[in-house]
Amino acid sequence: MYRFLLTPRWWGIHAFVVLAIPFCVFMGSWQLGRFEDRVETHQAAEEKPDPGKQAAVPLDELLPVDKETSGRPATATGRYAEQFVVPEREVDGKRGSYVLTLLRTDGGKALPVVRGWLPAGAKAPAAPPGEVTVTGALQASENPGTDGVHAGGGLPEGQLGMISAASLVNLVPYDVYDAWITLTASDSGMLPVPAVAPQGSGLDLKAFQNLGYTGEWFVFAGFVLFMWFRLIRREAEAARDLALGIAPEEIALAEPERPLGVGANSGSGSGSGSGSGSGS
Numbered sequence: 623m624y625r626f627l628l629t630p631r632w633w634g635i636h637a638f639v640v641l642a643i644p645f646c647v648f649m650g651s652w653q654l655g656r657f658e659d660r661v662e663t664h665q666a667a668e669e670k671p672d673p674g675k676q677a678a679v680p681l682d683e684l685l686p687v688d689k690e691t692s693g694r695p696a697t698a699t700g701r702y703a704e705q706f707v708v709p710e711r712e713v714d715g716k717r718g719s720y721v722l723t724l725l726r727t728d729g730g731k732a733l734p735v736v737r738g739w740l741p742a743g744a745k746a747p748a749a750p751p752g753e754v755t756v757t758g759a760l761q762a763s764e765n766p767g768t769d770g771v772h773a774g775g776g777l778p779e780g781q782l783g784m785i786s787a788a789s790l791v792n793l794v795p796y797d798v799y800d801a802w803i804t805l806t807a808s809d810s811g812m813l814p815v816p817a818v819a820p821q822g823s824g825l826d827l828k829a830f831q832n833l834g835y836t837g838e839w840f841v842f843a844g845f846v847l848f849m850w851f852r853l854i855r856r857e858a859e860a861a862r863d864l865a866l867g868i869a870p871e872e873i874a875l876a877e878p879e880r881p882l883g884v885g886a887n888s889g890s891g892s893g894s895g896s897g898s899g900s901g902s
Contacts, residue, residue: 626857635853642846650839657832663689678757681733687762687801692820696760696803700727702735702749704794706782711770713739713813720815721746722782722802724794725756732794734785734802738812747810758803759817763787 678695708720763786772783
């Protein structure tokens with residue numbers, strides 16, 4: 623009864639099942655590993671001292687920015703140059719703009735400095751003149767996936783949608799650090815912009831997406847196995863019925879027949895009626 627399992631068609635089904643189940647298990651295990659890595663990173667970050675409470679060090683000692691140096695206080699000396707407004711940014715639940723000014727350092731490179739936050743419509747104050755030394759939390763360059771980034775373009779002149787060296791390189795004629803700082807104490811009455819944790823260092827939505835994908839892949843593996851057994855059972859039942867001479871009945875869609883005697887009764891009735899009439 624199970625000889626059908628050795629047919630070419632079923633060899634193809636077996637091959638699909640043998641390949642699909644390990645693949646689903648592998649992908650589920652990989653997603654689970656990503657979730658566990660994020661959990662370990664989050665726990666390690668909580669055990670470390672707050673980066674903002676560590677002593678400030680020169681900027682060049684903290685570059686390039688990574689999970690270890692992100693948020694660390696950095697110092698830099700230079701003169702303020704071009705200034706930009708970064709719109710549609712939130713601080714304390716209120717929407718407004720960052721005021722970003724480039725600091726030309728002695729080496730010629732410019733460091734993007736977020737001097738503070740202003741409510742929407744407020745005019746950005748001019749940067750202090752002369753040589754200044756700034757201290758702020760070091761941050762990695764933003765990317766299109768960063769919260770609040772306007773990556774679509776089309777902003778007016780003087781506005782910047784994404785704080786990164788890539789977005790500034792075409793706006794200024796000098797090199798820009800692939801990092802930025804947000805001042806610990808803002809000037810000109812602006813609100814300081816709090817530093818954000820580096821991406822992938824906490825239990826964010828992506829971490830729980832990894833956990834959800836883990837469940838989906840394991841469910842797919844179980845579904846493939848379930849459908850394989852179901853197909854075998856159905857094929858075996860069909861083979862058994864065929865061996866017993868039981869074939870599926872064909873359902874004929876015929877028009878309902880008119881009840882017998884309806885026409886005869888009508889005819890006889892009319893005939894008797896006419897006969898009575900003629901007899902009288």
